[in-house]
Amino acid sequence: MAxxxxxxxxxxxxxxxxIGRRAKLRIPSNLVVFRRRxxxxxxxxxxxxxxxxxRAIGDSSTPDExxxxxxxxxxxxxxxxxxxxxxxxxxxxxxxRFRSMITTLPPVVFVMKKCSGNGxxxxxxxxxxxxxxxxxxxxxxxxxxxxPAGSVADxxxxxxxxxxxxxxxxxxxxxxxxxxxxxxxxxxxxxxxxMCGKVYRLAPVTLTEKxxxxxxxxxxRAYQWKRPTTFLKEGDSIPPDVDPDTIRWIPAxxxxxxxxxxxxxxxxxxxxxxxxxxxxxxxxxxxAMQKKLxxxxxxxxxxxxxxxxxxxxxxxxxxxxxxxxEGENIQKNSQDNVTGNSSSEETHKT
Amino acid sequence: xxxLRLFSTNHQSLLLPSSLSHNPLxxxxxxxxxxxxxxxxxxxVLQFNRKPELAGEKPRIVVxxxxxxxxxxxxxxxxxxxxxxxxxxxxVAIDADLGLRNLDLxxxxxxxxxxxxxxxxxxxxxxxxxxxxDKRWSNFxxxxxxxxxxxxxxxxxxxxxxxxxxxxxxxxxxxxxxxxIDCPAGIDAGFITAITPANEAIxxxxxDITALRDADRVTGLLECDGIRDxxxxxxxxxxxxxxxxxxxxxxxxxxxxxxxLLGAIPEDSExxxxxxxxxxxxxxxxxxxxxxxxxxxxxxxxxxxxMKAVMVEEEPKKRGFFSxxxx
Numbered sequence: 001m002a003x004x005x006x007x008x009x010x011x012x013x014x015x016x017x018x019i020g021r022r023a024k025l026r027i028p029s030n031l032v033v034f035r036r037r038x039x040x041x042x043x044x045x046x047x048x049x050x051x052x053x054x055r056a057i058g059d060s061s062t063p064d065e066x067x068x069x070x071x072x073x074x075x076x077x078x079x080x081x082x083x084x085x086x087x088x089x090x091x092x093x094x095x096x097r098f099r100s101m102i103t104t105l106p107p108v109v110f111v112m113k114k115c116s117g118n119g120x121x122x123x124x125x126x127x128x129x130x131x132x133x134x135x136x137x138x139x140x141x142x143x144x145x146x147x148p149a150g151s152v153a154d155x156x157x158x159x160x161x162x163x164x165x166x167x168x169x170x171x172x173x174x175x176x177x178x179x180x181x182x183x184x185x186x187x188x189x190x191x192x193x194x195m196c197g198k199v200y201r202l203a204p205v206t207l208t209e210k211x212x213x214x215x216x217x218x219x220x221r222a223y224q225w226k227r228p229t230t231f232l233k234e235g236d237s238i239p240p241d242v243d244p245d246t247i248r249w250i251p252a253x254x255x256x257x258x259x260x261x262x263x264x265x266x267x268x269x270x271x272x273x274x275x276x277x278x279x280x281x282x283x284x285x286x287x288a289m290q291k292k293l294x295x296x297x298x299x300x301x302x303x304x305x306x307x308x309x310x311x312x313x314x315x316x317x318x319x320x321x322x323x324x325x326e327g328e329n330i331q332k333n334s335q336d337n338v339t340g341n342s343s344s345e346e347t348h349k350t
Numbered sequence: 351x352x353x354l355r356l357f358s359t360n361h362q363s364l365l366l367p368s369s370l371s372h373n374p375l376x377x378x379x380x381x382x383x384x385x386x387x388x389x390x391x392x393x394x395v396l397q398f399n400r401k402p403e404l405a406g407e408k409p410r411i412v413v414x415x416x417x418x419x420x421x422x423x424x425x426x427x428x429x430x431x432x433x434x435x436x437x438x439x440x441x442v443a444i445d446a447d448l449g450l451r452n453l454d455l456x457x458x459x460x461x462x463x464x465x466x467x468x469x470x471x472x473x474x475x476x477x478x479x480x481x482x483x484d485k486r487w488s489n490f491x492x493x494x495x496x497x498x499x500x501x502x503x504x505x506x507x508x509x510x511x512x513x514x515x516x517x518x519x520x521x522x523x524x525x526x527x528x529x530x531i532d533c534p535a536g537i538d539a540g541f542i543t544a545i546t547p548a549n550e551a552i553x554x555x556x557x558d559i560t561a562l563r564d565a566d567r568v569t570g571l572l573e574c575d576g577i578r579d580x581x582x583x584x585x586x587x588x589x590x591x592x593x594x595x596x597x598x599x600x601x602x603x604x605x606x607x608x609x610x611l612l613g614a615i616p617e618d619s620e621x622x623x624x625x626x627x628x629x630x631x632x633x634x635x636x637x638x639x640x641x642x643x644x645x646x647x648x649x650x651x652x653x654x655x656x657m658k659a660v661m662v663e664e665e666p667k668k669r670g671f672f673s674x675x676x677x
Contacts, residue, residue: 199663222570271470282474
């Protein structure tokens with residue numbers, strides 16, 4: 001049990017002025033003893049409120065009694081001034097000093113026992129952290145498996161879509177140059193490539209030229225084919241000068257079979273090679289229309305030439321015109337009569 | 351900025367030859383043939399940090415065919431064609447499908463097609479009037495061979511395309527760098543018409559047995575017709591199914607057909623979206639995996655190169671303990 005029983009303080013200070021009145025004794029001593037009462041067994045407390053009582057210790061017999069008298073007071077600090085140098089007391093002081101040093105050191109066991117409760121909490125924290133990390137990994141893997149491929153979240157996870165693009169807060173990518181692709185990353189150590197969130201390994205191609213030649217020979221033996229030059233509908237007869245191997249029979253509803261070639265082959269070729277000017281058919285139609293217009297104009301001219309304006313009357317047909325006019329006059333007269341009768345009746349009424 | 355640094359070479363492969371002595375398609379061996387022999391790692395990969403240099407004679411007349419329908423010929427034509435235009439080459443894409451015209455839909459140019467090859471032949475318009483220039487990339491032009499209701503005169507098919515190609519070579523603004531012909535499905539008159547003027551071919555196939563058989567047949571017909579430069583694009587590759595051995599790998603397909611590999615296009619749902627929008631995949635920002643693959647295939651086409659390595663999906667890297675906290 002640690003406790004401080006006494007504290008010895010060696011000082012050359014002169015306390016004559018403050019203490020001298022009471023004690024009437026000068027204390028030039030080189031030894032001042034502070035004897036304190038243990039207030040707390042565990043802690044050393046220095047209380048400045050204690051009273052310092054200086055007693056003169058002249059005889060060797062009296063100081064113990066005086067000290068004993070003051071021991072009853074807990075708050076009294078006894079300053080004991082001793083005379084000079086008695087060598088047996090020096091050795092005793094050193095021993096007691098050494099003893100006090102040892103007793104003031106707290107034992108390790110005591111410290112460990114004090115901290116034993118904290119170890120449990122540290123272990124609990126570590127275990128909780130590991131558990132949280134494991135649960136988090138499991139949840140991430142589960143969500144990755146559950147996410148449908150091709151969904152927006154999957155695209156974002158794979159790095160093919162940026163989440164900021166949908167919210168309109170991302171910066172535009174400068175990807176006009178197809179040669180520098182920031183989404184392709186090479187691993188310098190291994191032969192792996194990371195693209196769009198997936199890791200790939202490069203596997204060498206195993207096909208050799210000899211194998212290719214073997215396959216070509218195999219195909220040449222398996223597939224004997226001549227390019228067909230003649231397309232005939234099913235049911236048509238084979239022309240005499242055509243090689244049967246070059247004939248391709250096509251069904252009746254095939255686009256080739258349902259088309260009537262009303263255009264000459266040379267003309268078609270010419271049309272394809274035309275670089276400028278009006279296309280053939282447009283030109284042909286235009287020319288046809290031009291001819292038609294000219295023909296119409298010619299016909300009008302002819303009509304205009306044969307009919308003279310001065311002699312227009314001679315070419316009139318009065319009979320027909322007259323019969324028409326007479327017919328019209330008769331109709332008008334009949335209408336007038338009807339209207340005239342009606343008007344006369346109205347006038348009579350009014 | 352990280353970039354895919356794969357270096358291309360026209361050198362021979364450094365691999366050891368495998369023992370292949372019989373027809374893999376008709377043999378009784380299992381369908382998914384795995385090559386157990388380990389090859390030495392290939393050093394040469396494709397280089398992307400420079401503009402591709404045009405190889406071969408101009409114009410390069412390429413027909414894109416497959417035999418089986420629905421494998422992605424028209425999609426490949428649109429995306430490869432636009433990739434070539436982005437690289438700076440002048441491209442003319444010809445939709446040689448009589449009666450079922452789709453290339454204009456994929457490119458978003460369906461409202462601008464007024465004249466077709468049939469009108470040119472009949473004399474209703476000139477060839478330059480029938481060409482539809484893409485406003486996004488002015489060096490890309492589309493020519494449709496016919497409208498759905500009009501028919502090409504019988505017997506003109508192959509010759510008409512030859513005349514067209516000749517006329518394009520001699521046009522005043524210069525010969526195009528590439529003439530890409532989208533071939534119809536099947537091996538009938540439409541196919542014969544489309545392959546007539548071609549010098550080289552791209553065979554599009556998917557990793558399933560039906561497409562492979564048709565592709566093999568078409569390859570044989572092309573070789574009989576004199577087209578020797580035939581390269582293959584494997585479309586709709588599912589790396590997850592390949593990992594689970596439910597689908598043939600790209601290397602297995604190559605081993606069965608014996609053709610050089612121009613590209614391997616992964617399955618991507620963006621293809622459907624781009625088709626419906628009339629916005630080709632290669633123009634997407636950010637680019638998708640399939641778009642990147644099409645760009646790479648176009649790059650190899652320009653340089654007459656082929657793939658030396660194939661990408662196989664792997665598990666992502668294992669992270670350290672502390673990554674649990676960081677995510």
